[in-house]
Structures are given as structure tokens and as C-alpha cells.
Amino acid sequence: MNHARVLTPTHVIANPVAGSRNERRRFQHIVRQLGRGPALISWTRGPGDATALTRYALRNGARLIVVVGGDGTLNEVVNGFFDEEGRIAPDATLLPLGGGTGSDFVRTLRKCGDEKDVGTGMERCAIDVMRVSYTTMDGRREARYAVNIASAGLGGIVVRNLQASRSNLVHGPLSYFATIIRCLQTYDHDDVRIVADGRDLGVHRIRNIAVANARYFAGGLQIAPSAALDDGCLDVVILDDVPFRRLLRDVRNIYAGHHSDLPYIHSTRVRSVTLLPQQSSPVFLELDGESVGCLPATIDIVPSALNVHLPPRNT
Numbered sequence: 001m002n003h004a005r006v007l008t009p010t011h012v013i014a015n016p017v018a019g020s021r022n023e024r025r026r027f028q029h030i031v032r033q034l035g036r037g038p039a040l041i042s043w044t045r046g047p048g049d050a051t052a053l054t055r056y057a058l059r060n061g062a063r064l065i066v067v068v069g070g071d072g073t074l075n076e077v078v079n080g081f082f083d084e085e086g087r088i089a090p091d092a093t094l095l096p097l098g099g100g101t102g103s104d105f106v107r108t109l110r111k112c113g114d115e116k117d118v119g120t121g122m123e124r125c126a127i128d129v130m131r132v133s134y135t136t137m138d139g140r141r142e143a144r145y146a147v148n149i150a151s152a153g154l155g156g157i158v159v160r161n162l163q164a165s166r167s168n169l170v171h172g173p174l175s176y177f178a179t180i181i182r183c184l185q186t187y188d189h190d191d192v193r194i195v196a197d198g199r200d201l202g203v204h205r206i207r208n209i210a211v212a213n214a215r216y217f218a219g220g221l222q223i224a225p226s227a228a229l230d231d232g233c234l235d236v237v238i239l240d241d242v243p244f245r246r247l248l249r250d251v252r253n254i255y256a257g258h259h260s261d262l263p264y265i266h267s268t269r270v271r272s273v274t275l276l277p278q279q280s281s282p283v284f285l286e287l288d289g290e291s292v293g294c295l296p297a298t299i300d301i302v303p304s305a306l307n308v309h310l311p312p313r314n315t
Ligand SMILES: Nc1ncnc2c1ncn2[C@@H]1O[C@H](COP(=O)(O)OP(=O)(O)OP(=O)(O)O)[C@@H](O)[C@H]1O
Pocket: 015, 016, 017, 018, 019, 020, 044, 045, 046, 047, 048, 049, 069, 070, 071, 072, 073, 074, 076, 099, 100, 101, 102, 103, 104, 288, 289, 290
């Protein structure tokens, strides 16, 4: 770690490879502007770096962590707010500015801010986080925090494919859409037993299951339009096994979050959910747009666990 001591309470953590080329240029300019103020700036050097940088900054006096990057970087920073003993600095605040390909968490944050009509942005609120215990691809159990959405089935496969082809020619939210369509043509379904708040909801044949703290994933797809960041609950949205052509017909409504009357999408609100695979092949899991492993997984809500500033409206 190259920072001997954090002398300023504001620390900017920026991912130099997040987002499209244009976004990167725009946000690098914003980071340079932030650097003119009393803020320390760290550029991440690879996966996991943002977690270590955040922990180090908080343990050394930083009280505002500004994140420039996508949902993956944000997830790493959120995990840096915690260690084995819990919250490192309960009075510290996170300010996510966006700057990634999807930046779906910031979308929800802005929307919630608009709905509550909170003026110019930058207001502070305490939000819930998800604690996810899951299975790695080599069979170990691990746990980490997430703030946006955990999804299994199609979502898990889409993110795995996206990560394998990050140098794609198609960038931005369009890359998510193109990958969803490509994966839908070959991906069939998964069988998953769902246990919600200790109640067995039975085995579901799913295309996708999203466990949502926030509303959007996959670059603007509003899968959980009723989710709120501070309600102490998870919105579980189940997409049944449904023919590809039917999905294509409804795709516009699903993206816009107008899917409450579609017979093959069901949702329920819980505090804890366990997803158990009922097949020998892996059911892939993604957290905040990062491929982490597979089911079985248990996701619990941790209410009011993180202070967040709404991003200013001009970023
Ligand atoms: N210097 C670096 N070089 C390569 N990868 C990095 C570096 N710093 C961070 N990363 C990794 O880059 C990955 C992508 O970051 P991030 O998710 O923020 O961007 P994105 O994929 O463009 O945005 P989104 O997830 O919102 O679509 C993360 O897995 C992160 O660990």
C-alpha cells in the first residue's frame, strides 16, 4: 500500500478501466477536479484493490469515500466499509458518482432522490446492504456484501460472459442487452428451491431470479421497480421458464419495469432468502454485476448499514 497515512477525511477511489472510453474521459476529468480540493485520490490497480484501499482509508481517518467506477468497483468499496467485526467507521459516508458501464446502483439512488424530491442531491441517508453467503466455483463457502442486486440463472451467465469478453466492440448498456439476447438463445432454465424467511416456497424452474436491494441491473433493466434502499427488505423477483419469443415480445416492458401483470414474473418481499440448486450443473450467481460463483446461496438484509450521499445532479 503506497499511502503511509491518510491526512484528509475525503478519499476518492477511482477505477481507471471502468466504463466506456467516453465515460472514462469524462470521469477522469471529474477526478482531476476533485484532486484540486482537499481529497486524496487512489486509482485502483486491479480486482480487489478498492476493498483494501477503502479499509485502509477508513482505518486512517477518512470519513467520506467517493467512488468513481461501476457497480463492480462500488461493490468492492462497500465491502471495504466492513471487516470481520462489522462496520469499520459507522460515521463514514459513501458517495458513488458512477462512471461504469451500467452504474445501475447510482440509477436507483438518483431515482429515489427524485421521488423523495430531495433538492440538489448530496443529501445523506442510511441504506440497507445485503450480506450474501455463496459457493465459489471450487466449492468453498464465502461471504460478501452487496448493495445492488444478486441474481442467479440468466443473470449469472450473462455476467460471466461479459467478464470473459470485456474487450468487446460493443460498449455501454448495449453490451448488456446484446449479451442477454445471445445468452437467451442457448440458456434454457435452472431448477432452484427457494426458502424465504424460513418458509419453503418449493422448487421453481427459473430463467432468472433477482434478489434486489435496488431496482436496476444489466445496464438499466428495472427488474425490481418497487425496491427501496431503506425499507429493511429484499425484493425477490422470479422470472419463470418462458419461451424466448415471449420474452422478446415483452422485453421493452420488462426493461421499463412495467412487468407486474406479466404472468411469468412473480415477486415477494423478504428479509432473508436461501437459493438451493436442484440439479447437478452449476447455477451461476452474480453480485452487483460481478461473477462470484454459484448456488447454494443465502442473502440476508442488513438494515441501515451504510451511510450514502446522493450524487450531485451534475455528474
Ligand atoms: N486497474 C485495474 N485494471 C483492471 N481491472 C480493474 C482495475 N481496477 C479495478 N478493476 C476491476 O474492473 C472491474 C470492472 O469494474 P466496474 O464494474 O466498476 O466497471 P464496469 O464493468 O464498466 O461497470 P458496471 O459494473 O457498472 O457495468 C472490476 O471487477 C474491478 O475489480
